[in-house]
Amino acid sequence: MSTVQRPAGPVTASTPKPLHRRPTLVRKRDDDEGAPPSSPTKRARVTFDTDVEVRVMEEWEKAPALVQEEVRRAFAKRALGDSSDYDKLKDVYSTKRDQEEDLSSTTLKSYTIALTGDVSMLNKSNADLVHLVLQSEWLGRQDDYITVYVRLLANIVSAHSVFLGDAMSMLVSNLTAKPPSNRQLPHHPPVSRPTIYSRVHKTIQYLLHLIPAAGRVLSTILVKAFPHETDSMRAHVIFVQNLLKLAGYAPELRGEVLGLITERLVKIDVQVQVDLEDLAEDVGEGLVDRIPQVRPDLIIEEEDSGSSSEESDFDEDEGDTDAQRTKDIARNVEKMDALLDILFSHYDQVFRKTSSTQDHAGAIEILLSQFVTTILPTHRSRHTQFLLFHFAQQSPAHIDTFVGTCVQITFDKTSPAMVRQASAAYLASFVARGIHVPSDIVRDVFDYITSELERLRRDYEPNCRGPDLRRYSSFYVLSQALLYIFCFRWRDLESDLNDDFEHGDLVSTFGHQHQWNSGVKEALSSIVFSDLNPLKVCSPAIVTEFARIAHHLGIVYVYHILEKNKRVRLVRFAGNVYGQPNRETALSAKKDEDYQHLDEYFPFDPYHLPKSKRWIEGDYREWVGIPGLDDDKASESESDEEEAADSDVEQGTETDETG
Known part of the structure; x- marks a missing residue:
């Protein structure tokens, strides 16, 4: 009989095998094996190790x-x-x-x-x-x-x-x-x-x-x-501010950036002048005089407000063409004023916040480059050039640099005639209006101009048959510049006065108090009495003022020339038809006469932009009349009208066809 062997020891129940958890549960417990089981009713408190970087992962993020x-x-x-x-x-x-x-x-x-x-x-x-x-x-x-x-x-x-x-x-x-x-x-x-x-x-x-x-x-x-010239003031201001910031960290682009801003500013400047002239022609001077008052509250925001509305948006009446044109001009004036104020501030930081003469010279070099390449060749720029006017007067060296540049261009025979004439106007206007331009510079410029005028007079007079702007334009341009400088800076052309000389003595007309520097009186006499007759061709406004001052100071008397010139007509035939000269009427003669006078444009005439004009305060010489002279101005003008000639005496010119 077979026997079955039993194991030794007591019989015990087999050890149950652990249940396998679902993979999802395993993943949820990987980060914290010791965490208690989740409660279906209460979320367990979780503590985090501060040394471990914790980031909440959104379920749809991709690794x-x-x-x-x-x-x-x-x-x-x-x-x-x-x-x-x-x-x-x-x-x-x-x-x-x-x-x-x-x-x-x-x-x-x-x-x-x-x-x-x-x-x-x-x-x-x-x-x-x-x-x-x-x-x-x-x-x-x-x-x-x-x-x-x-x-x-x-x-x-x-x-x-x-x-x-x-x-x-x-x-x-x-x-x-x-x-x-x-x-x-x-x-x-x-x-x-x-x-x-x-x-x-x-x-x-x-x-x-x-x-x-x-x-x-x-x-x-x-x-x-760069914004188009018709874009809003806000568009221009923001872009220019960013360009200037870029120029700060990109010195290799600084000259190009500043040149670009100046070029676009000049376009706006010239357009304003053209629009003003057209407006004056169609509507009248009264409307032009009211232009600055269209927006008296010209305020440029320093920081962008984030508003989507344009500051330059005005209520417009499309049916009123003249009013709309006035508003358009006012917008451009406001835009130009804002941009100039930004540029003045930009250059001022260079001159005020740094003492480096190299930085100052670099800024002047940039301004001069813009002047030569952009401003000078542009006819009718009215305000942009005041950047150079202001900063050139920051030191005698800068004044000398700017004056020297103008002198060099004015007398450079290889430069185009229009550029040389414009340079002469800038030279005269700067010397006359710059309050920090010293007396020695005034005298030097006066000598330069008179020497060149004397040379031109000797060249032109032998064949001269009368005043002719086309043939002798260089002579007339320099003559007008000289007269303009004299009207503003005649005191700097006097020799040293005695210590006991009183300013009130200037009131006398032909007194002997005025002692002029050597050659001043002789040079003026040689020019104004020349056969080229510059007093007939130069701007009537400048000639009239020169005559009054020169007569009052006793340096030269020219009223007899002015009286004679009233009977001198500058004749220029407009053309011919079928080989015969066009018939000249009274209207065409008057129009032709106007064209034969020099423009009285001087680039540093009074500056009226409301916001940016603060920069030239203290730099600009306003017109100051001579004591006792202005009292007689009204009576003189009345006398001139009464003495108008009834007949004209033609004085032939080189352009006459009378051979």
Whole structure:
């Protein structure tokens, strides 16, 4: 009989096997094995180790490794002809996506990092993706994304220079009054416009430092992006302020940037003068006189208020053409005033906040360059040149530099005649109006001009048959400049006076108190009594004032010449028909006579822009009459009208056809 062996010891129940937990439960407990089981009614308190970095992961965020692989596959499949994943990649940066919440900032950052790693693929073949990246709304995001995006941008333009212009254009467009990336993004805090501008400037500065060719590309783009002259004051002010900030960290572009601003300012300046002349012609001087009062409250906001409304928007009555033209002119005046005030402030920082003579000389050099290349050749610039007028008077050396430049151009026979004539007007106007221009400069300029006039007189008089502006324009331009300087600075042409000389003695007419520097009286006499007859051709207003002052001071008497000139008509035939001269009528003769007089334009005439005029206070010499002289002005003008000649005596000129 077989027996069954039993195990030794007591019989015990078998140990039960542990239950296998579901994988999902395992994953939830991985981070904290010792955590108590969850209660269906109460959430357990969780404590965190302060030494461990904790980040809340949104359920729809993609892991960086997954995004990197997705980007790699998109480029690989596109190379094989399948663009489905590539199109999805483009959609990541599309600004037309309706559901912003579908893509978190963290995921977008992962895509941007992944593209940076595959920057070699962002070439011309994938230009559409690059353009979407450039056009994406990146400026309104958090700082960590800005850093990643700028790194991608730098890698793209470094590896593929073909996109450098597009990148710079995008950046410059965000320095305007309405930056494309100014929209507030969903789930993001608002970003102020100054912050946007600051981010753009930092990016441009980084690219300029990284890529040598970026400066040349940027310079061209700035020209194209500059607001049109018809754009609002606000558009101009914001863009110019950003340009000046750019010039601060890009010294290699400083001259070009300031030159661009000056060039556009001159266009506005000239347009205002043209519009004023047209308005005066059609409507009358009374309306022109009211132009400055159209907007008396010209206030330029220092900081952008964020308002979408334009400060220059006025209520317009389209039916009233004259009123509308007046408003348009007022807008341009306001715009010009604001821009000049900004430029005055910009240059003032150089002169006031730094003591470096090198910096001062550099600023004057830039202003002189703008004067020679832009302002001087432009007829009718009215206010822009006062930048140089003010800052040239900051030191005797700068005064000498500006005067020397004008003298050199005025007497340079290789320069165009119009430029030389304009330079003479600037020279005379600066010397006459600049309150800090010293007496020795006045005397030197007076001597330069009289010496040249004497040379021209000797050359022209032997063949002269009378006054002729066309043939002897150089002589008349310099003569008018000399008369203008004398009217303002005659005191500087006197020799030293006795200590007991009283200013009140100036009242006497032909007294012997006035002792003139050597050659002054002789030079004036030689010029005004010349056969070239400059008193007939020069501006009547300047000639009249010179005659009064010269007579009062006893230096030269010219009233008999003025009386004679009333009977002298400057004849110029307009043309001929079928070989016969056109018949001259009284109206055509009067019109022709006006054309034969020099323009009385002097570039530093009184400055009336309401905001920026404060900069030239203390630099500008206002007209001050001679005591006792102005009292007789009214009676003299009445006498002149009564003595008008009844007949004209023609004095032949070189342009007559009478042979």
